[in-house]
Amino acid sequence: MTVGDHAAEAGHVPVMLDRVLELAAPAVDRVTGRAPVHLDATLGMGGHAAAMLAAHPDLRLIGLDRDTTALERSARRLEPFGDRVTLVHAVYDEIPDVLARLGVPALDSVLFDLGVSSPQLDEADRGFAYSYDAPLDMRMDRTQDLTAAEVVNGYPPAELARILREYGEERFAQRIAAAIVRARTEAPLDSTAKLADLVRTAIPAATRRTGGNPAKRTFQALRIEVNGELETWRRALPAALDALPVGGRVVVLSYHSLEDRITKRLLAAQAADTTPPDLPVPLPEHQPRFRLLTRGAELPSDTETTTNPRAGSVRLRAAERVREAT
Structure with a gap:
């Protein structure tokens, strides 16, 4: 099965799939001496997850979802990838606890596909x-x-x-x-x-x-x-950023302005130089911890919104860690 076949299985069309894969690839293709780990924090039907696994044969995937029905369906869909997949019933602000339980010290890439899923609708x-x-x-x-x-x-x-x-x-x-x-x-x-x-x-x-x-x-x-979507999101994104090493990346798909506003603000704060204006020499702890990978929020193509109307409201933002936390 090709990447596209895995993604389109069961009639599910993952939103902005090609762009998500493109943004995540540099993080999971890095040479680190271990298998790369990708966290799909909002697993849903598993479309993005299946495409990631198909595109990166050494990838280990951790999939979270609060919806037990979604986990059951994704488990069937991702079964061909065997022990490369670990699925967990959890809300995405529980990332630190999940990683601790699984003994995973760091993530290479994280995807959040926010909002209500197609099956739920x-x-x-x-x-x-x-x-x-x-x-x-x-x-x-x-x-x-x-x-x-x-x-x-x-x-x-x-x-x-x-x-x-x-x-x-x-x-x-x-x-x-x-x-x-x-x-x-x-x-x-x-x-x-x-x-x-x-x-x-x-x-x-x-x-x-x-x-x-x-x-x-x-x-x-x-x-x-x-x-509790907005309160949970305010906790979840910082938790995901904390789990990324230098070179690790996060991709966020938001579907309304409230989610996107929180995403924009949190990522901008991580990408800001916080050197005080009266400090003559910038210190490392004031340098940006992340760099933004998108200029503003990226939108889906007209072709995608025509074939997949639910993609019409999506806004994509992404960032890469460039400095370890101090």
Whole structure:
């Protein structure tokens, strides 16, 4: 099987695959005296992982995912690569603990493909999509307790409005939160269809006619809250950077501005010269620890977004460690 065959198996099309492989290659092809180790911190369907393994025959892959269903499917997909693959049920901010348990001192490359995966969107009973009527769930890890139904039916009005405003960038957050509170006093909001209809009627009529489904931002906000996505991401990226030696690389695929803003800020801080302006001679500890491999955020090609519409919102950033931590 070729790299492309592995990537396209089961109809799954990994986003910006060629660019991900290109950016990771210098890190995993370095001569280090040991087998290179690549961490796929958001394994999903295993498309990027399979392509990496096919392209680098000596590569050892560690795959993390909080979704047990995704791990089961990836295990079947990656079975031909045998003991080169280690899969772990974990959230990506648990990277230090995972590496310690596995006895892995350092990583050569790391990939984060953030956000909700295609199978999670396509499986109606997961409750991620407003296009299906399903229970309000939205848990990436179905072993956790908090669901979207509990958020919608149990959070105070002010907290609901804050989540919609901050995580969904919803300008009608107050109106939607008030509508949710009124509705739940009569009966619990327990389905995606009920919530999507409520959001549609809560916002001004003129707004409903443009910008796609008006429930999109509300569903995004609830998903982020249920899964603690932004707080987890703020911990996960620094943990991954700490695990990279000089020459190691990280690639991040983000799908909305909140994730990308965090990524941009954290990578920029690592790539900055922190020499105080009154210091006459720069000291090593003030020199950048990483260099940015992308100029701003890279976007997918028009061809890719045509064939894979879910790639339309992706933003890619990458960096390479150039100095050991002091």
